[in-house]
Amino acid sequence: MELNVEYEEGNRSRFRNLLHKLWEPYKHVPLLGLLLAALVAVLLEMLVGQPLARLLGMSKAPALFGVIVVLKTPILIPSVLLYILLIYALPIAITARLTAKLTNFIAAKLFNTSSGLSILIHIAFLYAILHLWTSISDYRLLIVKLTLISIIITLSLNVINGYMGEFSCSHPGFIALGAYTASVFTIVLFVSENQFGEAVLPPEWGPFLFPIGLVLGGIAAAIGALLVAIPSFRTRGDYLAIISLAFMFIVVSLFNNLEIVGGPRGLSNQPDYANLATIFVWTMLSIWIINNFVRSTIGKALNAVRDGELAASAMTVDTRKTKMVAFLFAAFWAGVAGGLFAHVIRYINPGTFGIRKLAEVLAMVYLGGLNSVAGSVVGAVGFNMLSEALRPLEILKWIVIPVMLILLMIYRPTGLISFTELDPIALVKPKSMTEGEADNATS
Amino acid sequence: MPLLEVKQMTHFFGGLRAVHDYNLQVEPNQIRGLIGPNGAGKTTIFNLITGVYDPTEGDIVLENDTIKGLQPFQIASLGLGRTFQNLRLWRHMTVLEHVKMARYSKITYGLSGAFFDTPKRQKEEHEIEQLAYDLLDLVGIRHLAGQVVTNLPYGAQRRVEMARALATEPKILFLDEPTAGMNPEELVQMMEIIRRVHQEIGLAIFLIEHRMRVVMELCQIIQTLVFGEVIAEGTPEEIQSNPKVIDAYLGKEVEV
Numbered sequence: 022m023e024l025n026v027e028y029e030e031g032n033r034s035r036f037r038n039l040l041h042k043l044w045e046p047y048k049h050v051p052l053l054g055l056l057l058a059a060l061v062a063v064l065l066e067m068l069v070g071q072p073l074a075r076l077l078g079m080s081k082a083p084a085l086f087g088v089i090v091v092l093k094t095p096i097l098i099p100s101v102l103l104y105i106l107l108i109y110a111l112p113i114a115i116t117a118r119l120t121a122k123l124t125n126f127i128a129a130k131l132f133n134t135s136s137g138l139s140i141l142i143h144i145a146f147l148y149a150i151l152h153l154w155t156s157i158s159d160y161r162l163l164i165v166k167l168t169l170i171s172i173i174i175t176l177s178l179n180v181i182n183g184y185m186g187e188f189s190c191s192h193p194g195f196i197a198l199g200a201y202t203a204s205v206f207t208i209v210l211f212v213s214e215n216q217f218g219e220a221v222l223p224p225e226w227g228p229f230l231f232p233i234g235l236v237l238g239g240i241a242a243a244i245g246a247l248l249v250a251i252p253s254f255r256t257r258g259d260y261l262a263i264i265s266l267a268f269m270f271i272v273v274s275l276f277n278n279l280e281i282v283g284g285p286r287g288l289s290n291q292p293d294y295a296n297l298a299t300i301f302v303w304t305m306l307s308i309w310i311i312n313n314f315v316r317s318t319i320g321k322a323l324n325a326v327r328d329g330e331l332a333a334s335a336m337t338v339d340t341r342k343t344k345m346v347a348f349l350f351a352a353f354w355a356g357v358a359g360g361l362f363a364h365v366i367r368y369i370n371p372g373t374f375g376i377r378k379l380a381e382v383l384a385m386v387y388l389g390g391l392n393s394v395a396g397s398v399v400g401a402v403g404f405n406m407l408s409e410a411l412r413p414l415e416i417l418k419w420i421v422i423p424v425m426l427i428l429l430m431i432y433r434p435t436g437l438i439s440f441t442e443l444d445p446i447a448l449v450k451p452k453s454m455t456e457g458e459a460d461n462a463t464s
Numbered sequence: 465m466p467l468l469e470v471k472q473m474t475h476f477f478g479g480l481r482a483v484h485d486y487n488l489q490v491e492p493n494q495i496r497g498l499i500g501p502n503g504a505g506k507t508t509i510f511n512l513i514t515g516v517y518d519p520t521e522g523d524i525v526l527e528n529d530t531i532k533g534l535q536p537f538q539i540a541s542l543g544l545g546r547t548f549q550n551l552r553l554w555r556h557m558t559v560l561e562h563v564k565m566a567r568y569s570k571i572t573y574g575l576s577g578a579f580f581d582t583p584k585r586q587k588e589e590h591e592i593e594q595l596a597y598d599l600l601d602l603v604g605i606r607h608l609a610g611q612v613v614t615n616l617p618y619g620a621q622r623r624v625e626m627a628r629a630l631a632t633e634p635k636i637l638f639l640d641e642p643t644a645g646m647n648p649e650e651l652v653q654m655m656e657i658i659r660r661v662h663q664e665i666g667l668a669i670f671l672i673e674h675r676m677r678v679v680m681e682l683c684q685i686i687q688t689l690v691f692g693e694v695i696a697e698g699t700p701e702e703i704q705s706n707p708k709v710i711d712a713y714l715g716k717e718v719e720v
Contacts, residue, residue: 310579317578317585318564318571318592321557325565328554334536335514335546337569337632346575392556440556 050117051452053131054124056146058116063153066108070157077104084161088410121452128451139449148301155297164409166297166365169304170358171401175385176311176394177354182383183391183439184315185347186327191249191265192355192382194272197374198245199238199356200363201282204291206234207364214290216283224292231294235303235360242356243349245272250348254341269379276371287370288363295364303361307354312394312443314350323347324392381408384426390436394443400436465528467492467668468513468544468636473522475512482508483692486522488670490636495662495669497683499676499703501712505692506672507549510638514546515539527635541569545634547625549641549672553613559624560609563596564589566631599627602664603657619650626657630665637661639671643678651678658682680704688712 070082077100083090086109087101131139155162174196181189205217211227213220222230249268253261277285314320322343325333334340363369381404389400407425411418429436470488474481482505490496498506512519515536524532531539540546554562571592577585600606603623608616613624622642629637642658643651655678661667673679679686680700688696688709696706703709 313581314578317573317581318568318589319573319575319578321561321565322568324557324561325554328556329552331516331536332548332552332554333565335540335548335552336566336628337537337540338565339535339537339569 046118049452050121051125051128052143052449053128054117054121056143057120057124058113059150061116062109062112063150065112067153070108074104082157084158085164085409089412092413125451132449132451136446140445143449144305152297166300168402168405169300170361171385171405172304172398173307173354173358174382175389175397175401176307177351178382178386179397180311180347180351182386184323185344188262189265190262190379191268193374193378194269195242195245195352195355196359197272197276198242199359200369201276202241203234203238203360204288204363204369205282206237207292208290212290212292227292228294235357238360239353239356242352246349246352250345254344273371273375285371287368289368291364291367295361300361303357316442387436388429390439393438393441395441396436396438399438466490467527469525470513471523473512473519475517475519481692486694490668490670492668493666495683497679497686498672498689499679499686500689504689506689507640510640514544514638540632543635545629545632546638547629547640547642549644551621551625553621553624555614558610558612559605560596562613562624562628563599563631564592566628567592596631599630603627619646622654634667636668636670639669641672641674643675655682
C-alpha cells in the first residue's frame with residue numbers, strides 16, 4: 022500500500038518535472054511573442070480552418086473554440102480537441118518558442134524607445150488579431166463585441182464594489198440610462214423613422230458624432246448616480262445596496278412608462294455605428310483611464326475609505342467626495358457601455374436591464390476578482406465564454422452558473438484574481454535580455 | 465500664544481457627561497501627556513478635538529482659528545495629525561501606500577491627473593514617494609515599504625501609523641497610547657522615535673499613555689483625567705506626588 026503511494030507520488034513529480042521542463046522556455050516569451058503567435062494561429066485558421074473542420078466531420082470551423090459543439094453533439098469532442106490542437110495550441114506553442122529571441126529583441130528595442138509607444142503597438146497587434154479572428158463568423162464577432170462591452174461594465178462596477186467596498190446594485194439602471202440616451206441621440210439626429218421622424222443631420226456625420234452620443238449617455242448615467250449617491254453616502258452600511266436596487270427598478274419602470282421612447286416595446290433602428298474598432302477603442306480607453314485612476318493616490322483613497330473610513334479622514338482624505346467621485350465615474354463608464362450595447366444589438370427594451378442583467382454583472386465582477394483590473398477583464402471574458410458554452414442547456418444554464426458562483430464564493434471568496442495592480446509597462450517589458458542586447462538597446 | 469487651545473469643552477453622549485469643562489493649552493514644541501484610569505474619557509477628548517465628535521459646548525482654537533465643527537479631514541489638513549489606540553491601518557495596502565495616502569489633501573494634480581496619468585501627476589507622485597521614503601527612514605521601516613501591513617509585526621505597524629500621521633505635515637501630533645501592547649524592546653525604540661520626531665521636526669505632541677515610565681520620561685506637562693474631569697495638571701514630579709492622582713490610581717488610604 023505504502024509502496025503504491027510512493028510510486029504514485031514519484032510518478033506525479035515526474036509528471037510535474039516534465040511540465041516544468043516544457044514550460045521553462047515560455048517564461049522568456051514576452052507578450053509580443055504571444056501576440057505574434059496568436060496572429061499566426063489566426064492566419065492559419067483563415068487559410069485552412071474551414072477545410073480542416075470539414076475533414077474532421079464538422080460542418081464549419083467552430084466559432085468559439087468549439088464550446089457549443091461540445092454540448093450539442095458530444096460525438097464531435099475528439100474532432101474539436103484535434104482542431105484546437107492543430108489550429109491554436111500547436112501553432113501558438115511553436116511560434117512563441119521559436120520567435121522568443123526575435124520578439125524579445127524587438128520588445129527591448131521598442132521598450133527602450135518609448136514604453137508608451139510599445140504599449141500602443143501591443144494594443145494595435147491585439148486589435149489586428151481580434152479583427153482577423155472575428156472576420157470568420159458573424160456570431161464570433163457579436164460575442165467579441167459583447168465581451169468587450171462587458172469588460173467596461175465589469176471594470177466600472179469593480180470600482181464601486183471592489184475598490185470602494187460598497188455594494189451597488191444600480192449598474193443595470195446606469196447601463197439603461199446610457200443606452201437610451203445614446204440611442205435617442207443617434208436616432209433623432211441621423212435616422213429617418215416613425216418614432217422621431219426625419220433625420221436632423223446628414224447620416225454621413227453619424228459615425229463621427231457617435232462618441233458625443235456615448236459621452237452623453239455616460240453623463241446621463243452619472244446624473245442618475247448622483248441621485249443615488251446623495252441620500253446613500255451620508256452614512257456607511259447597507260443603505261447603498263438598498264437604495265441602488267430601488268434605483269434600478271425605478272429606471273426600468275420609468276422606461277416602461279415613457280411612451281416617447283417606445284415604452285415596453287422598446288427602441289429599435291439604432292444605426293450600425295458600433296463596429297469592432299469603435300468598441301475596441303472605447304474598451305481600451307476605459308481600461309486605461311480606470312487603471313490610471315485606481316493606481317493614483319487619489320484613487321487609492323477608495324481603498325483607504327473601504328478599509329477604515331475614520332483613519333482615512335484623519336489622514337486628510339475627504340471621504341464623502343472620494344466616494345461620490347468614484348460612484349459617478351463608475352456610472353459614467355456604465356453609461357458609455359450601455360450606449361455601445363444599444364448600437365450592437367440595435368434594439369433595446371426596458372426588460373433587458375432588469376434583475377437578470379444585475380446578476381450577470383455581479384457574477385462577472387465576483388468571478389474575476391475584487392479590486393483588480395486584470396481580474397475584471399478575466400471575469401468578463403470568462404463569464405461570457407461560459408455563458409455561451411452553456412447556451413445549449415437553455416434554462417438550466419441559470420442553475421449551473423449560480424451553482425458555479427456559489428462554489429467560487431466558498432473556495433475563492435474574492436474571485437480569481439483579486440487585489441492586484443495592473444502595470445501596463447511591466448506587461449510589455451521584454452522577458453529576457455542578454456547583456457549585449459541590453460547594452461545595444463541603451464546605447 | 466498657544467498653538468492649540470481648548471476652552472471649556474463639555475460633551476454629552478445622550479445623558480452621559482463624558483467630558484466636563486476641559487481646558488488645554490499646547491505651546492509650540494511642547495510634549496504634553498494625558499493620563500487617567502480606563503474609561504476616564506481620554507480618547508473621547510482626542511476624538512472631540514480631531515473632529516470625530518462635535519463637542520456639546522466649548523471652543524477649540526488652532527493658531528487663532530476655531531476648528532470646532534469642521535470635518536475630521538479638514539482638521540487633519542489644517543495640521544492636526546493623529547494615531548489611533550487600536551491601530552486603524554488599511555489592511556490591503558502596503559506600508560508605502562499608507563504614507564503616500566496621508567498626502568491626499570496636498571495633491572494638486574486633481575482628477576484630470578488621476579484619469580490621464582499626466583506628466584504633472586507622475587512628477588507629483590514621485591515627490592510624494594520620496595517624502596514617504598524619508599519618513600519611513602525616520603521611523604526606521606524603509607525596508608518594509610513594499611509589504612502589506614497585515615503581514616507586519618505589531619511594533620512595525622505602530623511605526624507605520626506614526627509615519628502616516630507625520631506625512632500629513634502636522635503642527636501638533638496626537639498619539640493615542642503609542643506604546644500599547646509593545647514589548648520592552650519595542651517600547652524603547654518607540655520612545656526614541658517620539659523624541660526624534662520632537663527634536664528633528666520640532667513638533668508639538670499630545671499623548672495619551674498608560675505606562676507611567678513613558679509619560680514621566682517624555683512629557684513636560686501632564687494632565688490627569690478622572691470621569692471626564694481634569695483633577696490635576698503639572699510637571700511629572702508634581703503629578704507623581706499629587707495625592708488626588710494617587711487616590712485615583714491606587715484608591716484612598718484607609719486609616720486602620
